Amino acid sequence: MFRRMKLSEIGQIVAGGTPKTKIEEYWNGDVSWITPKDLSSHTSMYISNGERNISKKGLDNSSAKLLPKGTVLFTSRAPIGYVAIAKNEVTTNQGFKSIIVNDENDNIFVYYLLRNNISVIENYANGSTFKEISGTVMKNLEFDIPSLMEQKSIANILSTLDEKIEINIQINKTLENMAQAIFTQWFVDFEFPNEDGQSYKSSGGEMVESELGMIPKGWKVKKVEEVTKIIRGASPRPIQDYIRDEGIQWVKISDASSSNTRFISSTKEFIKEEGRNKSREVKVGTLILSNSATPGIPMIMKIDACVHDGWLIFNEFREITKEYMFHFLTENRVGILSLSNGSVFRNLKTDILKNYKIIVPSSDVVARVDEIFKSINNSIDNIENQITTLAKLRDEILPKLMSGEIRVPIE
Structure with a gap:
């Protein structure tokens, strides 16, 4: 059973703020401060900190608010529609209308609800310089909301997919770092394996002068x-x-x-x-x-x-x-x-x-390392395809779960 509800019935809508930038003691403290820019390349559901922190004094002397862990962060301008969940206590600048979700609703469900309705929310934006969603508009946005139990079931399905995507992303980052470490070892430290399988430079491989310093002979x-x-x-x-x-x-x-x-x-x-x-x-x-x-x-x-x-x-x-x-x-x-x-x-x-x-490098060393890189890249490519498939599945079922077209079992 879905019920029409305003966002203000789901939780408290909170705006953010920015301490005066010219007062140094307001900055570089231990209070996490998030801006829309911090979410521009952020891919996971949760965020713990941004590029900059503010101090307790900066918090007390600005319109920034300390938001509890689990708050759903939503950018309301420049641009509209970045969404994340606070992994710990955070503050935001004025580019947010965040939701402190009440106990009658599930914050992860609300996260996906907003993600599914970004284009709908954007239609309510106004402003001449740049479009913005006001606090009043945000509070009065209405959506069809299922029971708390069904919210949790929907959130579990979608977050399980996103967790798998995040794991695959981390695996790929590890593989990419591994490939880069091999490049550094072979072509910066010159410790590629010689014909006996020993590290070239440290085992006494011949080095010669070049305009970039000492390099292996033949390079x-x-x-x-x-x-x-x-x-x-x-x-x-x-x-x-x-x-x-x-x-x-x-x-x-x-x-x-x-x-x-x-x-x-x-x-x-x-x-x-x-x-x-x-x-x-x-x-x-x-x-x-x-x-x-x-x-x-x-x-x-x-x-x-x-x-x-x-x-x-x-x-x-x-x-x-x-x-x-x-x-x-x-x-x-x-x-x-x-x-x-x-x-x-x-x-x-x-x-x-x-x-x-x-x-x-010499052609034989280039050929050898290229085989290693190709093997790593094949693994990265396969995992990337898995990420694409999982993301496509998530994006296909998200609107259907939110509309009730697909109903989920409630434990």
């Missing part, structure tokens, strides 16, 4: 442009005239920053067919690198798509492989970014990267 130092072709993406202008709800997948930097893995497997936006020739097409398996906004993020394409001018595209590898270049870019991100420019948004110029120096 070389080249410019990046000598081992791969780099071209910049392109954007049809004005881009707003080409954005569509469906069409050619359009890769933005946010698609990388919100991804759980090294792969781009979907995009949030699309462009119409007429924009294809005004952009750059990339195929499945292509290595791309962000060069603006959040520069220096290497990603591998799992879809055919178009990329804008905030991306660099890598093709035609010589003497090294795509996998070697991916890990090289990851290993050297800080050094590469130190050469970028821009006061507000950092930009990585194509010519800077083309002239960046790279160590080129």
Whole structure:
């Protein structure tokens, strides 16, 4: 049995606040303070802290409120619709309308209720500069709510799927870290296994001088442009005239920053067919690198798509492989970014990267490590496919569970 209820009947709606930024003693304390930006790339249900903390004095001298563990956090502006659950006591800035769920309702169910109704809630937003959901509007939003027991059953089904997804995400992160550690061991520390299976450098392998310091004998130092072709993406202008709800997948930097893995497997936006020739097409398996906004993020394409001018595209590898270049870019991100420019948004110029120096190992070592990387990548790819399947299942049953189309057994 579902009953029509206002959100204010489900829990207390609480806004947030920001202490004065010029008063240092209000900041860097031990009170967790969450902003919409903290949720922009956050993928798990729970969040414990944001990028910054505030102090007890900052809390007491601002409109920020200390929210109890289990509070459902909902961004009400910039943008509307990020949702998470407080893993511990937290505060938020004014970009939230959070719900302290009462004992007659289940907070995990409310989390999924909001996720399922983001587009509905957005329709109630107002504002000239940016759209926002007011506290009054949030309190008066109405939804069909089942009994507490059914809420718990629905929440259990959906959270079980999300827990499995989260476990797989963590496994993939471990595999990615393992691959990067191998790259560091072989090509930074030069402790790759020699013909006797011993670590090259520490077992006395011959080293020679180079412009990047001592490197194994037979290895070389080249410019990046000598081992791969780099071209910049392109954007049809004005881009707003080409954005569509469906069409050619359009890769933005946010698609990388919100991804759980090294792969781009979907995009949030699309462009119409007429924009294809005004952009750059990339195929499945292509290595791309962000060069603006959040520069220096290497990603591998799992879809055919178009990329804008905030991306660099890598093709035609010589003497090294795509996998070697991916890990090289990851290993050297800080050094590469130190050469970028821009006061507000950092930009990585194509010519800077083309002239960046790279160590080129002997062909046999490249071939050996590539086999290892391919094995790890196959595991990552298989787990990524599991994540996609589980997420698709969750997204398909979510609206059906929330509407009562699918009813669940109540224990």
